[in-house]
Every structure is written in structure tokens, then in C-alpha cells.
Amino acid sequence: MMERKADTQTGANAKTVSGLDVLVAGAGYVGLAAAVSLKQARPGLAIALVDAAPAGAWQRDGRASAIAAAACRMLDQLGVWAEIVPQAQAITEMIITDSRTADPVRPVFLTFDGEVAPGEPFAHMVANRVLNGALRASAEKVGIDIIEGVAVQGFETNGAGITVHLADGATLKARLLVAADGVNSKLRDMAGIKTVKWEYGQSGIVCTVAHERPHNGRAEEHFLPAGPFATLPLKPGEDGTNRSSIVWVERTPDAEKLVAGDDLLFEHELEQRFGLKLGEIRVADKPRAWPLGLTIARAFVAPRIALAGDAAHGIHPIAGQGLNLGFKDVAALAEVIVEADRLGRDIGALDVLGRYQQWRRFDTVQMGVTTDALNRLFSNDIGPLRTVRDIGLGLVERMPRLKDFFIRQASGLSASTPRLLKGEAI
Secondary structure, rough: OOOOOOOOOOOOOEEEEEEOOOOEEEEOOHHHHHHHHHHHOOOOOOEEEEEEOOOHHHHHOOOOOEHHHHHHHHHHHHHHHHHHHOEEEOOEEEEEEOOOOOOOOOOEEEEEEOEEEEEOOOEHHHEHHHHHHHHHHHHHHOOOEEEEOOOOEEEEOOOOOOEEOOOOOOEEOOEEEEEEEOOOOOHHOOOOOOOOEEEEEEEEEEEEEEEOOOOOEEEEEEOOEEEEEEEEEOOOOOOOEEEEEEEEEEEEHHHHHHHHOHHHHHHHHHHHHHHOOOOOEOOOOOOOOEEEEEEEOOOOOOOOEEOHHHHEEOOHHOOOOOHHHHHHHHHHHHHHHHHHHOOOOOOOOOHHHHHHHHHHHHHHHHHHHHHHHHHHHHHHOOOHHHHHHHHHHHHHOOOOHHHHHHHHHHOOOOOOOHHHOOOOOO
């Protein structure tokens, strides 16, 4: 296929760019990975990214994410993992407890350790800005234009393509629009796609904690009555400081008081949950809280539009699978589009996009239902439920094959895994 050049027509107050094959809305890790995946597999496709966030906003993201083994394989196939891995922390062990905040001892009910393949941990922790920066560098290298600080204001579709109107008056014409603009996706609403949605009344507090002793790659998740408290290992800081990322779920009113209140009170409450097993601790950045809920789009596609990442689904962080679901979307969508383009088919046609929806929607709903059930089962202090769930965790601990199955699922290496997530070229 010959590369299509974008034609630009400039008027008094606006310009029109036509000839694009794919326009991706949202330059987070999902949008960037989608654009890079497509461009690397089909260099002849004309691809652009548009993002509402101001230029450089991604560099101020202090959060970190758990990247499963399958997603690491995809990033390696895209040629960015080598840049990321020196700043990534392997998760070599995970323990799960079920207790109350005031309990002097937290018995371990379930442990996961080992590798999905020799030398390949089941997950890594990576700073969001490191991941985003590596993908941006790759996008620029392969010639993807990134338009920053401009939102999509509207669009209309016709038989051959989609016309997208930006807030600055510019118009972009493409064959396919990929909506990767987050859980509160405006593009999803503009497309008339409804959602299944409810709030949990919980918020997730995220911060980085410095501690005296090394974590040795261990992650911990403590199921507490208000919600899970997860400690995730980070790479030591440039000065050698031992660090961990905290995802702390509390009821929303309590979470808001904690992040807005006195620093000493926050650190006291944090210490009650973190403990002193790693020595003295201190909060290394400003804690922030995000409300938690379940959001699943009733459809993942519409004429000339495909939803990906949080625009298609937002789930509870109890299983740490939000980012990895987004990367599964990317890998499946890229495989569907690339194969259709090779066959000379219309990449934005609804029958082509329907294959992507069929591939991803069941898995997404299944994960949404699972995380919802886990949150309801563990985020309470009901005696009979505590007994049942602790017996269940203990049974899993004593069944190696079942533990291996859960590790494979958590690492993203299920039977229907797209090729990119296996580390294979499309």
C-alpha cells in the first residue's frame, strides 16, 4: 500500500486535514500504544493522535502501574521495553492477607511467586511517565503526528469515513476514529454508546512511600473492611531510596478527609496499614484520591469508531488489571485492523470492527464482574463472609495447579491472547 499524504486546506479561521486512515483520540498509554502498533505493522497507514491534555501534562503524572508479563511482551515487540526495563521493578512475589486494621498480626492466606517463563516475572511496576515517554518517543520515530491541548468537539460519519471537528476549529478526516479518551469518554457519549455504570462509594488513594529497608520485589495486598490496601514495589530512587507505590481504598468521605487533612494524621493512618516491616516510612509525594466505580460500554464499536482502554471499561483496582485490559484492547484492535488492511478491506467498516468487539467484550465483562464480586466479598467485616473467603484463599494456596492458573490469568497469557501480547509480530 502506498503511504497516503494528508491534504491540508487552510481557510480564514480553520483548516481541514484529509487522507488520514486512523485518528486516535487520547494520548495516554492506550492511545499511544494503539497508534504505534498500527504504524509499525502497516507503515503505509496515515495515523495521527489528538489529545485534550496540555502539552507536557503526562510528565507530571506521579503514579505507577503494574504491567503484566503479556503487556511487557507487547512493549518489547513494539521496541520500547528495552528503554523502560532499566526503570522497571520486577514483582517477584505477592502475598494476600485478610484482616482488620487494628489486628496485631495479619496471617498470610495466599502467596504467589515464581515466573511465567525462565527469567520472566509475572509483572513489573513502571512509572506512568516512563511508560508514556517511551511510547511517545516511538510514535515520533515512526512519524505519527501528536496534536496536544485540543479536544474533539464533534464528528459525523458517512459511508467512506468520519469527519472530526476539533475545539480550535480544525477538521480532520479519517477512515477510523479510535476513542481512547478515558473512563469519562466524551467520544463514547457523542457516539450514543450507553454504559452499565455504578459507583462503589469508595475512592482509591495513590501515593509513593519511601521506606528504610528494601522490599525485595514483594507486593502485598491486604483486604481490609473498607477496601484493599496494596503495597507495590518500585525501583529505588536515583539517590538509592527504597520506595513502594500505595493503592489504598477507603470509603470516599474518609478518603477525601485523609488526603485533604493533616499530613501527620495521614502518615499515622498509613503506618497502621503499611506496618513497620520495612522500617521507618515517609510519604514521598502528594497523596491523591480518585472515586471508584464500574463502567462498561454496552458496545465497543459504532460506525467508524472503536473504543479502547478506559473509554470501553473502567473496573475496580482490586485485581490491578485496568492497564492490562487496555493493552489487550490495543493488541486485539491492531490485529483486526492490520489483517483487514492486508486483505484490502475497509478498516473502519462495522463488520471489521465487530470482530474486535466480539474478541474483547466478553473478556472485559468477565473481568468487570470478577472485580466487582471480589470487592463486594472482601470489602466488609461480615463474620460468615470472612470465614468463607478465608477458607477459599486457603484452598487456593494448597492447590499448585490452581495457583498457576491464576498467575497465568494475571499475567495476561490466556488462550485467546492476541499475537502482540505473546511477543509476536502481527
